[in-house]
Amino acid sequence: MKNDLLQVGVIGAGMIGALHARNIARKTQGAAVAAVMDVDSERAQVVAADCGAQAYTDAGALIADPAVDALLIASPDAFHAEQTLACIDAGKPVLCEKPMATSVADGERVLQAELAAGRRLAQVGFMRVYDQTHADVYDMLARGDIGKALSFRGEHINPWRENSSIEGAIINSLIHDIHSARWLMNAEISQVFVQWVRSEPDQPRSARYAIVQLAFADGAIGTLEWSGDSGYGYEIVVEITGEAGKARTISHSSPVLRRGHTASQGVSPDWPQRFAQAYLNEVQIWVDAIRGGQPTGPSAWDGYMSLVVAEACIRSVESGLPERAVGRQRPALYNPR
Numbered sequence: 001m002k003n004d005l006l007q008v009g010v011i012g013a014g015m016i017g018a019l020h021a022r023n024i025a026r027k028t029q030g031a032a033v034a035a036v037m038d039v040d041s042e043r044a045q046v047v048a049a050d051c052g053a054q055a056y057t058d059a060g061a062l063i064a065d066p067a068v069d070a071l072l073i074a075s076p077d078a079f080h081a082e083q084t085l086a087c088i089d090a091g092k093p094v095l096c097e098k099p100m101a102t103s104v105a106d107g108e109r110v111l112q113a114e115l116a117a118g119r120r121l122a123q124v125g126f127m128r129v130y131d132q133t134h135a136d137v138y139d140m141l142a143r144g145d146i147g148k149a150l151s152f153r154g155e156h157i158n159p160w161r162e163n164s165s166i167e168g169a170i171i172n173s174l175i176h177d178i179h180s181a182r183w184l185m186n187a188e189i190s191q192v193f194v195q196w197v198r199s200e201p202d203q204p205r206s207a208r209y210a211i212v213q214l215a216f217a218d219g220a221i222g223t224l225e226w227s228g229d230s231g232y233g234y235e236i237v238v239e240i241t242g243e244a245g246k247a248r249t250i251s252h253s254s255p256v257l258r259r260g261h262t263a264s265q266g267v268s269p270d271w272p273q274r275f276a277q278a279y280l281n282e283v284q285i286w287v288d289a290i291r292g293g294q295p296t297g298p299s300a301w302d303g304y305m306s307l308v309v310a311e312a313c314i315r316s317v318e319s320g321l322p323e324r325a326v327g328r329q330r331p332a333l334y335n336p337r
């Protein structure tokens with residue numbers, strides 16, 4: 001801490017890393033950006049200067065810097081597991097953007113490292129937990145407003161995404177919906193079946209659109225709908241059907257304009273705009289939790305179990321059949337408080 005501010009090091013100065021860094025520097029109470037790392041030194045310097053921070057090109061040096069109290073990882077997915085492990089090894093709290101790793105094996109390594117440390121240090125960037133309309137649906141289910149949940153329906157509608165493979169869509173994009181389904185249904189996903197439409201007719205694994213069918217361990221069912229090129233914008237919807245009703249997120253907060261026999265409503269262009277407030281809430285609550293000594297939010301267990309389901313989806317892509325998702329037993333460290 002310096003000047004009673006948690007000193008955060010940001011790894012990765014791309015779109016999401018720069019967004020997090022500027023949120024911490026300008027809008028987060030109790031924290032400051034101490035340093036920004038990127039392999040592109042110029043990009044690191046631009047964001048660091050914007051945040052009054054030092055610039056690094058080496059993640060290991062940033063993590064080891066004694067002036068840095070906590071880390072936020074926003075590097076490319078392939079680096080997340082190793083960098084999270086380095087933070088745990090250094091005993092520093094870390095908010096790692098999803099996915100926590102790109103394989104179950106690496107997710108397991110992060111779990112083992114936290115269990116060896118005997119405490120939760122890692123949080124995973126499933127920011128929909130901090131989106132008001134998702135939190136409202138969670139509260140409805142927790143209160144029993146719709147009775148026992150029978151089905152989960154998620155829509156993840158992206159604007160154009162470059163060269164999406166079905167595997168990339170699962171690990172990088174649908175990982176959000178997998179977590180949302182586990183979190184809101186309060187149940188593990190036990191089986192998946194993936195079907196998709198190619199974006200390039202001659203490339204079997206290219207993906208324009210996908211449907212994932214889910215079976216939950218408690219008998220509920222669900223579907224995830226994914227688009228890699230909506231043609232109209234960015235839209236995230238969750239609808240849960242229960243024995244006594246339905247709970248559905250509000251997908252747009254923009255007003256509806258009625259004019260000339262037409263009703264129209266704005267649609268978010270993409271995730272930074274749709275989840276701007278959720279990202280702010282996420283990092284503020286993460287900082288408050290570190291300062292208060294009480295870890296919170298999506299844990300390494302959530303990161304691991306989302307990967308268990310994601311790898312089952314990839315097996316379904318390969319087999320063309322439904323596949324079981326079976327993870328390890330949940331360690332007590334991750335039992336609900």
Ligand code: ISE
Nearest residue numbers: 098156158172173174176271
């Ligand atoms: C991106 O990485 C995100 O995390 C967004 O939330 C998601 O909607 C998008 O599909 C991903 O590419």
